[in-house]
Amino acid sequence: MRDDGSSGCICTDKTGTLTTNRMVVDKIWICDETKSFRNKETSEHLKATLSREVILSLLQCIFQNSGSEVVRGKDGRNTILGTPTETALLEFGLDLEGVVDTTEHRDCTKLKVEPFNSVKKKMSVIVSLPDGRVRAFCKGASEITLQMCDKVLNHEGNVVPLSEKKIRSISDVINLFANDALRTLSLAYKDMDEVPEGDEISTDGYTLIAVFGIKDPVRPGVREAVQTCISAGITVRMVTGDNINTAKAIARECGILTDDGLAIDGSEFRSKSPEELKNLIPKLQVMARSLPLDKHTLVTILRSMGEVVAVTGDGTNDAPALHEADIGLAMGIAGTEVAKENADVIILDDNFTTIINVAKWGRAVYINIQKFVQFQLTVNVVALMTNFVSACTVGNAPLTAVQLLWVNMIMDTLGALALATEPPNDEMMKRPPTGRGENFITKYMWRNITGQSIYQLVVLGVLMFDGKRLLKLSGSDADIILSTFIFNTFVFCQVLISSTLNMKFKYF
Numbered sequence: 001m002r003d004d005g006s007s008g009c010i011c012t013d014k015t016g017t018l019t020t021n022r023m024v025v026d027k028i029w030i031c032d033e034t035k036s037f038r039n040k041e042t043s044e045h046l047k048a049t050l051s052r053e054v055i056l057s058l059l060q061c062i063f064q065n066s067g068s069e070v071v072r073g074k075d076g077r078n079t080i081l082g083t084p085t086e087t088a089l090l091e092f093g094l095d096l097e098g099v100v101d102t103t104e105h106r107d108c109t110k111l112k113v114e115p116f117n118s119v120k121k122k123m124s125v126i127v128s129l130p131d132g133r134v135r136a137f138c139k140g141a142s143e144i145t146l147q148m149c150d151k152v153l154n155h156e157g158n159v160v161p162l163s164e165k166k167i168r169s170i171s172d173v174i175n176l177f178a179n180d181a182l183r184t185l186s187l188a189y190k191d192m193d194e195v196p197e198g199d200e201i202s203t204d205g206y207t208l209i210a211v212f213g214i215k216d217p218v219r220p221g222v223r224e225a226v227q228t229c230i231s232a233g234i235t236v237r238m239v240t241g242d243n244i245n246t247a248k249a250i251a252r253e254c255g256i257l258t259d260d261g262l263a264i265d266g267s268e269f270r271s272k273s274p275e276e277l278k279n280l281i282p283k284l285q286v287m288a289r290s291l292p293l294d295k296h297t298l299v300t301i302l303r304s305m306g307e308v309v310a311v312t313g314d315g316t317n318d319a320p321a322l323h324e325a326d327i328g329l330a331m332g333i334a335g336t337e338v339a340k341e342n343a344d345v346i347i348l349d350d351n352f353t354t355i356i357n358v359a360k361w362g363r364a365v366y367i368n369i370q371k372f373v374q375f376q377l378t379v380n381v382v383a384l385m386t387n388f389v390s391a392c393t394v395g396n397a398p399l400t401a402v403q404l405l406w407v408n409m410i411m412d413t414l415g416a417l418a419l420a421t422e423p424p425n426d427e428m429m430k431r432p433p434t435g436r437g438e439n440f441i442t443k444y445m446w447r448n449i450t451g452q453s454i455y456q457l458v459v460l461g462v463l464m465f466d467g468k469r470l471l472k473l474s475g476s477d478a479d480i481i482l483s484t485f486i487f488n489t490f491v492f493c494q495v496l497i498s499s500t501l502n503m504k505f506k507y508f
């Protein structure tokens with residue numbers, strides 16, 4: 001934050017704003033083996049190396065434990081309707097399904113569903129298998145799901161206990177995926193004797209099936225947009241629900257996380273006192289595994305510290321923060337209705353680089369209004385003072401009512417219109433933002449208004465009091481000629497204001 005309080009910041013989520021939202025499975029860890037997923041070849045390899053039981057459990061979890069739908073069109077092509085994360089998993093599942101050539105895993109009946117939510121960061125279902133057995137599936141943030149597992153599936157399809165050593169090696173795989181900027185998800189299942197009572201689906205005793213690494217590339221131009229924000233004095237912070245290593249990798253790629261910046265986990269953020277947070281937040285660049293409330297808390301504290309805060313988001317989990325922010329920017333394509341309703345601006349193309357345009361136009365409008373006010377004040381101060389001084393000393397006003405109306409019509413309307421419609425330029429993004437408590441009429445504007453007014457009053461005063469001698473006017477028309485001359489001088493003096501408007505802008 002700058003010493004004068006003029007600071008701004010953008011808190012952005014990761015998926016969809018900084019990244020493309022077009023997710024694909026990139027790596028999969030299953031039965032102690034990590035494979036890069038590229039095409040049908042990988043599916044063939046999985047079919048050849050894994051037992052039927054493993055493949056079936058994997059496909060059951062992908063197809064049964066999903067909030068998204070695979071729809072077969074009239075042309076026979078599959079379309080997936082749902083979130084990008086689930087779409088990536090279902091695309092993988094469809095590929096594998098094609099290779100193993102079975103739809104057995106689809107013949108289950110859903111008994112209970114606990115949809116994905118941003119607080120639990122997982123989705124669970126209980127299904128009845130075709131042979132009558134009851135099975136729960138869980139899919140979610142990899143570290144969270146791994147904690148729920150005490151067994152793992154091996155190549156033969158046998159369930160083996162999950163030793164400490166094994167847990168460490170799986171955690172290493174998760175970190176490896178995350179360091180590669182991949183979103184990681186773990187899939188697990190639990191066989192049950194009967195359907196449990198109540199709404200809650202159990203959270204322990206699961207068998208781990210696989211860990212997925214899902215790729216979501218950074219949008220082109222985001223790095224440059226972040227740099228533009230930084231040179232405009234706007235701090236960009238990433239607040240995401242993703243794993244800390246994934247978040248760090250993406251933030252580094254986007255130029256958000258620097259060597260002296262701070263990246264923390266949501267759980268650590270929540271454990272701090274408000275005082276500790278105030279010391280920590282100026283250095284904070286990345287917050288990972290955040291809950292909706294963490295995003296809201298961060299925005300509230302930033303605002304209480306005097307920062308002007310913009311928030312970008314797409315999900316329902318972003319809604320509280322979008323509502324709390326000075327400027328809430330929701331994504332138009334991927335954004336949920338709740339996010340859009342709580343936002344002030346909707347970014348139609350979901351692109352972070354568009355936010356630069358929002359900032360640029362915001363600044364242009366603010367500067368144009370300042371220019372308009374400075375112009376208006378100067379014209380009116382000079383007109384008023386000229387007539388007042390003249391009325392007090394000579395007894396008549398040199399600028400008549402009709403002349404002032406004429407000035408009003410031509411200069412104020414057209415001049416102000418010209419000033420107010422000036423488009424933004426790149427220079428605007430090289431100056432610091434305007435602080436929350438900063439005066440609308442800055443000291444440079446006061447300097448320009450005073451300087452211009454004194455200069456114009458001196459010129460008009462000289463003409464008023466010594467004009468006839470200087471212009472060698474005599475006879476009955478002298479007064480009217482002098483009055484016209486003063487009026488025209490007054491009008492042409494205003495042309496010079498434009499130069500000081502730019503001066504103000506330069507030294508702002």
Ligand SMILES: Nc1ncnc2c1ncn2[C@@H]1O[C@H](COP(=O)(O)OP(=O)(O)OP(=O)(O)O)[C@@H](O)[C@H]1O
Nearest residue numbers: 013014015085116118121123139140141240241242
């Ligand atoms: N459909 C899903 N089913 C299960 N787990 C999911 C699903 N979608 C996301 N996840 C897990 O939840 C995490 C994201 O949580 P959340 O949706 O709260 O984040 P977010 O703030 O929207 O993230 P981002 O900043 O990436 O948009 C992911 O890292 C993933 O592990």
Ligand SMILES: [Ca+2]
Nearest residue numbers: 013015314315
């Ligand atoms: Ca999101």
